Amino acid sequence: MEETRKPDEVALRPYYKAHYHFQFLSAAFRFGLFDILEKDPGLTLTDIAERLGLEQQPARILLLGCTATGLVRKEGDGYHNTELTQPLGARPDQVPATFIPWETHGIYRAVSWLYESLKENDNIGLQREIPGTAPTLYGRLAENPELEGVFHTMMSAVSRLVAEDVAAEVDMSEYRHLLDVGGGAAMNAVHLARFWTDLEITIGDLPSIAPLANEKIAELGLADRVRAVGLDAFHDEFPVGHDAVLFAHFLEIWSSERVRGLLTKASRALPSGGGVFVVTPYQNDDETGPERSAYLSAYFHTVASGEGMVYTPKEYEQWFDEAGIDPVKRVLLGPDTVVICGRKR
Numbered sequence: 001m002e003e004t005r006k007p008d009e010v011a012l013r014p015y016y017k018a019h020y021h022f023q024f025l026s027a028a029f030r031f032g033l034f035d036i037l038e039k040d041p042g043l044t045l046t047d048i049a050e051r052l053g054l055e056q057q058p059a060r061i062l063l064l065g066c067t068a069t070g071l072v073r074k075e076g077d078g079y080h081n082t083e084l085t086q087p088l089g090a091r092p093d094q095v096p097a098t099f100i101p102w103e104t105h106g107i108y109r110a111v112s113w114l115y116e117s118l119k120e121n122d123n124i125g126l127q128r129e130i131p132g133t134a135p136t137l138y139g140r141l142a143e144n145p146e147l148e149g150v151f152h153t154m155m156s157a158v159s160r161l162v163a164e165d166v167a168a169e170v171d172m173s174e175y176r177h178l179l180d181v182g183g184g185a186a187m188n189a190v191h192l193a194r195f196w197t198d199l200e201i202t203i204g205d206l207p208s209i210a211p212l213a214n215e216k217i218a219e220l221g222l223a224d225r226v227r228a229v230g231l232d233a234f235h236d237e238f239p240v241g242h243d244a245v246l247f248a249h250f251l252e253i254w255s256s257e258r259v260r261g262l263l264t265k266a267s268r269a270l271p272s273g274g275g276v277f278v279v280t281p282y283q284n285d286d287e288t289g290p291e292r293s294a295y296l297s298a299y300f301h302t303v304a305s306g307e308g309m310v311y312t313p314k315e316y317e318q319w320f321d322e323a324g325i326d327p328v329k330r331v332l333l334g335p336d337t338v339v340i341c342g343r344k345r
């Protein structure tokens with residue numbers, strides 16, 4: 001058929017049709033298509049319809065969508081995963097597979113309130129789409145235990161990717177007792193404790209998370225050096241007796257005023273010479289990207305808190321300085337994560 005569309009319409013299509021790409025991916029993943037094609041490559045439409053429990057025509061629509069968008073490949077009558085989807089079938093509990101349930105059940109509808117959230121300067125997406133009354137995503141997750149499980153599976157898979165590097169690249173040799181604020185399901189703490197065998201770690205996270213983390217810590221035999229306690233980082237003072245504080249994937253959730261408050265609180269709880277480590281996705285100092293910093297900023301604003309965004313390393317260093325912490329160095333981890341390291345004056 002002759003292409004009658006204007007070139008600029010075609011060029012813009014990936015933007016205004018992006019929701020179809022996601023829905024093909026999400027539906028196929030939920031049906032287990034990538035899993036069955038991983039085990040049985042080359043299944044036909046009829047085989048797949050039967051395995052997924054679908055009528056022939058809906059199965060045909062799903063397969064057309066997946067084929068046209070590069071999620072599966074059709075060879076003769078047989079369907080196969082592509083390089084993109086092979087990991088989804090092979091490792092459903094790891095990144096990138098763990099993003100799909102979280103985007104499907106947690107974020108997709110909520111992010112469609114971006115316009116309203118920017119206009120109102122509030123997280124309208126959370127308020128409209130995630131049941132409950134708490135003002136932040138984390139409080140609302142405690143009201144939705146199933147979604148909380150999906151979130152922590154996703155978050156642990158993301159953290160697993162950086163936790164090994166954090167443990168190996170961030171020098172903890174001078175410190176004895178680390179406070180991991182917003183430490184979640186203990187992914188960073190576990191990796192750090194295994195790498196730095198003299199280090200004790202206290203995770204401070206919301207009270208609904210601490211039991212989950214302690215269970216995992218006990219299973220891994222680390223309970224003598226790692227523990228999780230209930231801590232509301234905004235309402236409680238940080239416990240004393242630590243010589244380093246870690247904020248991993250935490251500060252970017254909050255407004256710059258609150259970040260400064262948390263850094264001041266960390267500084268107050270530390271002795272002179274104490275370490276401060278901020279693990280965070282970053283925005284380039286010249287504010288041009290990368291793309292992930294834009295996605296995450298929209299997510300924090302529309303859903304998670306209504307006040308955070310991905311900040312530049314330069315901003316963190318300035319806030320360190322204001323809080324009496326000397327910025328010591330930046331350690332880059334992968335393409336878009338940085339550790340800002342500081343020392344209390």
Ligand SMILES: C[S@@+](CC[C@H](N)C(=O)[O-])C[C@H]1O[C@@H](n2cnc3c(N)ncnc32)[C@H](O)[C@@H]1O
Nearest residue numbers: 138159182183184205206231232233234248249
């Ligand atoms: C994005 S997750 C990061 C988890 C972990 N640090 C990591 O890197 O995997 C943010 C964490 O902050 C916790 N959190 C949210 N509000 C908090 C608060 N007011 N005080 C302490 N922790 C909080 C959440 O429960 C969640 O575990």
